[in-house]
Amino acid sequence: MRSEQQEGAVLWFTGLSGAGKSTLAEATREALGALGRRVEVLDGDAVREFLSKGLTFSRADRDLNVMRIAFVANLLARNGVIAITAAISPYRDTRAQARALCGERFIEAYVSAPLATCEARDVKGLYKRARAGEIQQFTGITDPYEPPEVCELTVATHTLSLDQSVAHVLSTLRSRGVL
Amino acid sequence: MRSEQQEGAVLWFTGLSGAGKSTLAEATREALGALGRRVEVLDGDAVREFLSKGLTFSRADRDLNVMRIAFVANLLARNGVIAITAAISPYRDTRAQARALCGERFIEAYVSAPLATCEARDVKGLYKRARAGEIQQFTGITDPYEPPEVCELTVATHTLSLDQSVAHVLSTLRSRGVL
Numbered sequence: 204m205r206s207e208q209q210e211g212a213v214l215w216f217t218g219l220s221g222a223g224k225s226t227l228a229e230a231t232r233e234a235l236g237a238l239g240r241r242v243e244v245l246d247g248d249a250v251r252e253f254l255s256k257g258l259t260f261s262r263a264d265r266d267l268n269v270m271r272i273a274f275v276a277n278l279l280a281r282n283g284v285i286a287i288t289a290a291i292s293p294y295r296d297t298r299a300q301a302r303a304l305c306g307e308r309f310i311e312a313y314v315s316a317p318l319a320t321c322e323a324r325d326v327k328g329l330y331k332r333a334r335a336g337e338i339q340q341f342t343g344i345t346d347p348y349e350p351p352e353v354c355e356l357t358v359a360t361h362t363l364s365l366d367q368s369v370a371h372v373l374s375t376l377r378s379r380g381v382l
Numbered sequence: 383m384r385s386e387q388q389e390g391a392v393l394w395f396t397g398l399s400g401a402g403k404s405t406l407a408e409a410t411r412e413a414l415g416a417l418g419r420r421v422e423v424l425d426g427d428a429v430r431e432f433l434s435k436g437l438t439f440s441r442a443d444r445d446l447n448v449m450r451i452a453f454v455a456n457l458l459a460r461n462g463v464i465a466i467t468a469a470i471s472p473y474r475d476t477r478a479q480a481r482a483l484c485g486e487r488f489i490e491a492y493v494s495a496p497l498a499t500c501e502a503r504d505v506k507g508l509y510k511r512a513r514a515g516e517i518q519q520f521t522g523i524t525d526p527y528e529p530p531e532v533c534e535l536t537v538a539t540h541t542l543s544l545d546q547s548v549a550h551v552l553s554t555l556r557s558r559g560v561l
Contacts, residue, residue, distance in 0.1 A: 249453065253450050253454075254453070270432060274433070278457075282420045282461060282462070282463045284461045
């Protein structure tokens with residue numbers, strides 16, 4: 204298939220801190236790159252520096268951050284790129300707004316590791332600090348996380364291996380005509 | 383040429399308010415679209431809503447806005463899209479930072495209509511309000527505009543027709559291997 208005809212997509216990972224969104228996003232990027240697809244991961248330092256800088260963890264600022272990422276992801280997707288996002292994006296209604304912006308290209312993927320698992324992993328030590336009151340408005344502890352009621356894909360990173368998780372993502376992209 | 387091999391670019395219009403950046407950006411978009419190229423214009427309401435919201439006209443906020451647009455333009459350009467920006471981007475140093483971010487894909491295009499022309503046009507009535515002191519930090523009146531010392535392209539919209547201006551832009555893209 205020629206690139207002009209390739210369908211872009213917004214692969215929107217949502218889930219708690221420590222659920223494995225970034226790890227899965229990177230592994231998916233590699234797998235898609237190996238298939239010759241154009242792919243961008245909107246996550247990490249570059250997004251923090253250019254899109255999220257100065258924003259707080261208030262509801263309004265979280266929403267602004269999510270919609271800003273959605274705007275960029277949609278620009279990429281409508282140009283044939285598979286844009287992968289890895290923001291916690293805790294609010295159902297805001298994810299619905301992101302979906303409305305991106306249209307049919309939006310694939311919501313719930314990275315569903317439960318709080319107990321994420322807190323036990325505590326890769327960055329954030330849960331410990333949140334429990335100690337050192338971080339305010341921490342999703343899952345002192346701020347809500349609203350899991351999807353329906354979404355295109357759920358990935359239980361606490362029971363699947365990373366390879367299995369990636370295979371599950373690719374299978375969904377295939378069944379939706381993106382691959 | 384197949385799209386996978388097509389070179390993206392960041393076509394960075396800079397110039398005073400009223401110099402014709404947005405008009406030229408839109409006309410260039412149409413011309414490139416007619417050539418079958420993927421193109422995005424980063425300008426207008428969508429950029430104001432998603433990228434620039436809440437920012438002031440302070441130097442720091444102007445710079446943040448410019449770098450945010452550069453970040454998005456670069457993401458698009460490295461995926462084969464011609465990303466056209468139309469921010470005033472008044473500071474030479476900040477444009478140099480945008481260029482550093484985007485690398486060789488960056489094509490700086492000075493839309494060089496002089497202040498007197500822009501002020502005489504005053505399409506949005508902004509110069510009148512700036513002269514009356516109703517708008518602070520207005521580029522060219524109460525805030526500096528630093529024209530490029532060297533750039534890939536200068537378009538004198540006060541002496542060229544729109545068609546001539548677009549032809550000039552396309553010629554530059556051709557000579558740089560983008561078309």
